[in-house]
Amino acid sequence: MSEIEQMLNNRKQELDQIEVPEEMEARLSDALTKRADKKINRSWKKLIAVACLTVLLAGYNFDALAFYGKKLIGYDQVLNGTLKQLNELGKGQLIGKTHTFKNGTSVILDGVMLDDNQLLAFYTAKDPKGKVDDIGLRVSLKGFLKEYFMSGHGVMNDEKTEIKWVASFEPPLFLEKTFDLQMVLNEGNKSETGQITFKLDRSKAMGYTLKQSLNKTIEIDGSSIHFDTISASPTSTAVNGSIQNIVELAKDQLTGERIRPGALKLRLIANGKEVASQSGGMSTDLKGITFHQEFDALPSDLTSLNIKLESFAADHDINQEINLQKTLHDLEVDIEGQSIVINKLHESNGDTYITITTKDTTVLKRVHLIMDQNRVDLEETINNSYNKLVNDGVMHTRTLHFKGTGETYRLDLERMTYKKVYNKTINITLK
């Protein structure tokens, strides 16, 4: 046994003295360069395969992933409180498609949000030249059946290289699914069109939170305002109504007592707090005179809801003639409850001047002066001055200038626009 131990010991000593080959380092480096790289390549292929698979799987479910995890980035400045919250919650559909025009201007459609009241498109207009406020860009949304026109607002960055827009469109028809965001860029006398196509994912539509018919009427001078429906969605609240239906409109037209609505001032009060007004509009067509007014979204813990008609301004047919004495002084005339004060009448350089005072919200339209049977058009209105009253309102004094003079004068008023404050409230019973 000791012989073997001796041999082993000898062998150990031999091994201890063994020289490490000089080429060892070079061979190790070479092996790494040649063989490891080859193997790494193979694992790269594997990686690529895994990446492809991931893209396939993730791409297929991208909508779902986007729904749960994504929100629009960079729109904080543009969004109001409600939209910001919805964005935080990841509501809406991310699109992320870009169109670049030949001059370098680009439009990125970041995302859309849909509910029963509107379709919101979030897009960014970019101009690398820093003149984004100067580009003539027109955007609309084209569906298969219909084209939708935008209203909206945007915020520009300090460098003037981009504007983030929130564009609102009326909710698209139910059958519409694929849309083109149509863009027309006007530069000088050239124009270029572009489009971004996207599929609307209606599964992400947020529907509505409150939708009911109102069927309430408030009587106004010569007519009535009828509130038809209220529709609240997560992004906004819309109140729809009408002022005259087509029959009433036709009747008034025939009797010459038409009113043409001007400004309708409505307030929406939810839980005792006013809801911010966003936009509104009125139209006269075959449906009669209809109006719609949009407000911010309603609070989620809704307990009470009121609509307040603050004031209504309209253009009324009045067709009144007022006899004027040359010596008149502060003649007060009452037309449809509106006071018109005729301060004085004087002739100067062969022309006639009549000074009147009304509330600043009252405007006479189609004014003629009948001088000895001659009907003279209003030449101009001069010397405007405004006096703020201690109580409500501002008085507007101005002088009407008519060419020529006469013996007898009659002021012929065809139409008058005036605003009337109503402050009437209707309660909405929450169903």
Next chain:
Amino acid sequence: MNTITLVKKAKDGDKDALVELIMAQKKDYYKLAFIYMKNKEDALDAMEDMIVILYENIHRLKDEGAFYRWSKTILSNCCKRLLRDKKRVVPLAEIKEDASEVGYGQKDNQIMLDQYLSSLSDKHQEIIKLRYILDLDYQSISDLLKIPLGTVKSRIYTALAHLKKNFGGDRYE
């Protein structure tokens, strides 16, 4: 640069750092490979295999301090695989005659030893070489071969008992 730093760099894919790590203990690696492979070329081949495996798997090494233990286990496995794959484990009994022609002296002694060892099973040869030629302690052998300390001890005991039985005997005692 210390081992930990180099291992971290190697984990980031720095090949030079990996070579530097091996070269810092080049004699230990070479000796280990040599006792398995018995010649320079094969020993270097085994080391090449090892360094490629190290490079591809170093990111899995969680404890940087364990680099040398880990890499030596891989080297011994590479050696064994090479021996197995190339079927170059030639029983020394068959080349006895060649050996005798080399003559006597030191070579003779080596051949005698190899002859004794070749009578043992692979794992017993391995453990005797690691313990007595490479002079590793039990713990190092346990780490290298990934077997429990008790197994190392019992395996050495068994291997020695075989040697004693086959070649010991009364002649030498």
